[in-house]
Amino acid sequence: MASDPTAVVQEIFSGIQGEGVLVGVRQLFVRLHGCHLACAYCDTPAARAAAPAVCRVERDPGSRVLEDVPNPLAVDDLVAIVRRQYAGYPHQAVSLTGGEPLLHAALLAHLLPALHAEGWVTYLETNGALPDALAGLPVPPRLVAMDIKLPSTAGTPPLWEAHAAFLRVALARVGAGAVQVKVVFGAELDEVERAAALVAAQSRAVPLVLQPVTARPGGPPPPTTPPTLAAQTRAARHHSDVRVIPQTHVALGQW
Ligand code: SF4
Secondary structure (H helix, E strand, O other), X not given: OOOOOEEOEEEEEEEEOOOHHHOOOEEEEEEEOOOXXXXXXXXXXXXXXXXXXXXXXXXXXXXXXXXXXXXXXXXXXHHHHHHHHHHHOOOOEEEEEOOOHHHHHHHHHHHHHHHHHOOOOXXXXXXXXXXXXXXXXXXXXXXXXXXXXXXXXXXXXXXXXXXXXXXXXXXXXXXXXXXXXXXXXXXXXXXXXXXXXXXXXXXXXXXXXXXXXXXXXXXXXXXXOOOHHHHHHHHOOOOOOEEEOOOHHHHOOOO
């Protein structure tokens, strides 16, 4: 019999969601280790460094007092930690984030049903580039927040086809009302337009969140101040639900 899947987890903590259409709600963040991309603005570089021997787990929700739990963690370990956190605060959802959480599809295949069985909402924060991994999950997450990476801003190879395929899968599995798309943008507005057209071609019911690029921790500031009004105007040529929302957790001084 195959052994239960495990995953290296970077950290687990309670926080205020700072991105996308759910800004302001309290979520429990489970940050899984590892990512196959290397975005220029990545604000979680530790999730792409060497796998940590321990996961940093917040003792009480919001306390920022952290305890070390040996990696890797199994589904039962994670459910127990989530249960303890929910006993201290009624979080809106468990955010499965990274890194790229879909690199841990084997774990998610067991973890998602286990979290749903407890009555908790699951929220997948993904770079939106692994459609087959989402399609292969026996049970999908309740909510999906996917990225579209603009090559000029992220410094990644073009991922347009993968993003379109991912959005198709997400719509089929969780429905338009449970999907949002985030685009971190700089000065290249042709790519912002292309992203908006990509979303609109799949569903006009999916909110498109334009997030002005900010400096990565310890990194240089972005070369230009993103033209927010112009970006929204260009995106609105293609899609009717376009919102400009910066990283609010940065403004709050929260990690
Ligand atoms: S996809 Fe996310 S975690 Fe991966 S490099 Fe880009 S910003 Fe960082």
